Amino acid sequence: LTGEFQALARLFTMLPPSPVGEVWAGDDAAVVAAPPGPLLLAADTAVEGVHADLGLTAIEDFGWKAVVATLSDIAAMGGRPLQALVTVAAPPGTDLEALYSGVVAAAVRYDCPVVGGDLAGGPVVVVTVAVTGTVDGEPVLRSGARAGDAIWVTGPLGGAAAGLRAIRSGDASEETAPLRRAHLRPQPELREGAAARLAGATAMIDVSDGLLADLGHLADSSGVGFALESVPVEAGATEADALGGGEDYRLVFTAPDGNRLEQAFVGLRPPRRVGVCTNDLAERTFAGRPIPPIQGWEHRF
Amino acid sequence: LTGEFQALARLFTMLPPSPVGEVWAGDDAAVVAAPPGPLLLAADTAVEGVHADLGLTAIEDFGWKAVVATLSDIAAMGGRPLQALVTVAAPPGTDLEALYSGVVAAAVRYDCPVVGGDLAGGPVVVVTVAVTGTVDGEPVLRSGARAGDAIWVTGPLGGAAAGLRAIRSGDASEETAPLRRAHLRPQPELREGAAARLAGATAMIDVSDGLLADLGHLADSSGVGFALESVPVEAGATEADALGGGEDYRLVFTAPDGNRLEQAFVGLRPPRRVGVCTNDLAERTFAGRPIPPIQGWEHRF
Numbered sequence: 247l248t249g250e251f252q253a254l255a256r257l258f259t260m261l262p263p264s265p266v267g268e269v270w271a272g273d274d275a276a277v278v279a280a281p282p283g284p285l286l287l288a289a290d291t292a293v294e295g296v297h298a299d300l301g302l303t304a305i306e307d308f309g310w311k312a313v314v315a316t317l318s319d320i321a322a323m324g325g326r327p328l329q330a331l332v333t334v335a336a337p338p339g340t341d342l343e344a345l346y347s348g349v350v351a352a353a354v355r356y357d358c359p360v361v362g363g364d365l366a367g368g369p370v371v372v373v374t375v376a377v378t379g380t381v382d383g384e385p386v387l388r389s390g391a392r393a394g395d396a397i398w399v400t401g402p403l404g405g406a407a408a409g410l411r412a413i414r415s416g417d418a419s420e421e422t423a424p425l426r427r428a429h430l431r432p433q434p435e436l437r438e439g440a441a442a443r444l445a446g447a448t449a450m451i452d453v454s455d456g457l458l459a460d461l462g463h464l465a466d467s468s469g470v471g472f473a474l475e476s477v478p479v480e481a482g483a484t485e486a487d488a489l490g491g492g493e494d495y496r497l498v499f500t501a502p503d504g505n506r507l508e509q510a511f512v513g514l515r516p517p518r519r520v521g522v523c524t525n526d527l528a529e530r531t532f533a534g535r536p537i538p539p540i541q542g543w544e545h546r547f
Numbered sequence: 548l549t550g551e552f553q554a555l556a557r558l559f560t561m562l563p564p565s566p567v568g569e570v571w572a573g574d575d576a577a578v579v580a581a582p583p584g585p586l587l588l589a590a591d592t593a594v595e596g597v598h599a600d601l602g603l604t605a606i607e608d609f610g611w612k613a614v615v616a617t618l619s620d621i622a623a624m625g626g627r628p629l630q631a632l633v634t635v636a637a638p639p640g641t642d643l644e645a646l647y648s649g650v651v652a653a654a655v656r657y658d659c660p661v662v663g664g665d666l667a668g669g670p671v672v673v674v675t676v677a678v679t680g681t682v683d684g685e686p687v688l689r690s691g692a693r694a695g696d697a698i699w700v701t702g703p704l705g706g707a708a709a710g711l712r713a714i715r716s717g718d719a720s721e722e723t724a725p726l727r728r729a730h731l732r733p734q735p736e737l738r739e740g741a742a743a744r745l746a747g748a749t750a751m752i753d754v755s756d757g758l759l760a761d762l763g764h765l766a767d768s769s770g771v772g773f774a775l776e777s778v779p780v781e782a783g784a785t786e787a788d789a790l791g792g793g794e795d796y797r798l799v800f801t802a803p804d805g806n807r808l809e810q811a812f813v814g815l816r817p818p819r820r821v822g823v824c825t826n827d828l829a830e831r832t833f834a835g836r837p838i839p840p841i842q843g844w845e846h847r848f
Contacts, residue, residue: 275621275686277682278586280585288575289677292667331589333591338847364592545551
């Protein structure tokens with residue numbers, strides 16, 4: 247067994263050095279420059295046995311996913327990330343280097359350095375990622391959708407749910423590799439979120455609990471109904487995966503119908519129009535049929 | 548059982564409303580004004596069964612302590628807190644209202660509103676608090692102590708350790724009430740931290756793992772040794788409690804010997820001089836005797 251401070255000292259060597267004028271990991275708090283614009287703050291927790299079975303998910307991937315889940319919240323504001331604080335609770339024997347290697351890989355990939363955090367004991371692995379960010383302009387809230395706005399998604403859905411199914415069934419075929427990767431190494435759509443903001447998005451949310459659930463949150467916050475006409479389904483996934491499966495980390499946003507999005511999305515996958523917001527709050531339909539009330543992932547207490 | 552979103556909606560009613568121009572809990576990320584000065588970032592995790600036995604500690608106190616542990620990190624920089632993100636993982640049946648009532652009580656008391664977070668399932672209660680802060684001037688790091696600096700503590704130590712002992716032994720006497728309170732409802736020394744900064748503190752850390760351990764971290768970061776001459780012991784605690792017991796959340800700081808601290812500490816408990824920094828890195832003594840290497844709390848991996 248290793249002591250906490252020795253483990254932390256070793257993990258700190260995996261982190262980039264602080265730039266001049268800032269103090270990252272190793273003091274009581276990190277000292278960083280405040281952004282000139284608004285400060286965005288988001289945090290997400292990933293719990294072994296709840297969010298992932300570490301018998302099926304490598305602990306590196308678990309670390310990666312914990313970071314991406316929070317970065318996706320920044321993407322959903324049309325923002326960009328600045329810093330991450332990563333706290334880990336874990337039982338003795340946990341491969342902390344592997345866990346942090348996934349954390350740091352995502353932090354490096356998305357330009358969001360880990361500047362601090364905490365390490366503690368615990369019965370299962372729990373990774374909490376808090377992220378700061380900012381936005382060059384106005385953040386896109388969940389609450390700005392208006393009746394008549396079109397609804398867009400940034401890409402095909404259901405890949406992560408189909409990938410999890412493949413992993414659970416022991417399917418290691420070439421065919422399901424992209425789906426398994428969608429589940430194990432999701433990507434936050436930071437560029438897409440910024441593009442949607444520039445294209446005049448009125449409301450936005452990321453698909454972490456499932457399209458119907460997350461679009462429901464957006465509609466609740468905005469005080470609108472919605473009529474989904476179609477949904478782009480990832481190759482190899484089902485329509486049910488696309489409607490109810492979580493952890494795709496695509497973005498769903500609304501914009502005045504007729505808004506031309508092409509210019510903002512140059513160089514990115516063009517978003518897909520999937521429906522329209524309505525002024526009947528009670529209206530929640532897909533292809534003309536009402537949607538059953540619970541369709542997404544929810545923890546129970 | 549209650550669903551996550553219903554539970555969150557109920558918890559949100561316990562939080563203060565967002566001021567105009569800011570967006571607190573309820574969106575993908577909180578939107579707040581960035582401070583004009585540097586941004587401080589700290590996070591701490593509290594795990595049921597590791598940091599507290601919920602058979603002995605009320606869950607309200609567990610929530611309070613989780614917030615205070617992180618605020619104490621801001622105090623140790625000489626800073627002031629701005630916002631908190633609180634993430635909770637908890638099993639079904641957890642009294643989330645009670646937990647959040649302790650969290651919100653500390654947040655209100657120390658002027659650090661909870662602006663967001665996350666709620667998830669898990670086998671035990673895990674509360675992670677990430678805090679932003681700022682400092683009106685230069686933050687006090689762990690690394691600035693110089694040989695010859697005097698070492699100060701902001702108050703008597705060992706109360707929390709003695710209080711935990713009283714709680715474990717079922718001692719509910721009037722006599723141990725202040726000690727039990729020191730353990731269950733610690734206070735972050737935000738005013739004292741700011742005073743130490745104004746008084747010219749060269750290095751500072753909070754006593755969360757035990758005086759010897761935390762002063763050891765400060766000395767390691769600063770590249771100095773230390774000679775402790777005495778330690779103020781809380782009434783009802785032992786000298787061992789004061790040297791090795793954690794969670795007192797007092798501050799220990801260094802300042803050039805001869806610095807007059809009275810003016811900065813007007814209205815506060817005067818700090819106590821407990822020793823001096825030396826230029827021999829290997830020197831770690833108390834009352835002239837070498838200190839055994841491990842004296843504080845460490846998690847094991």
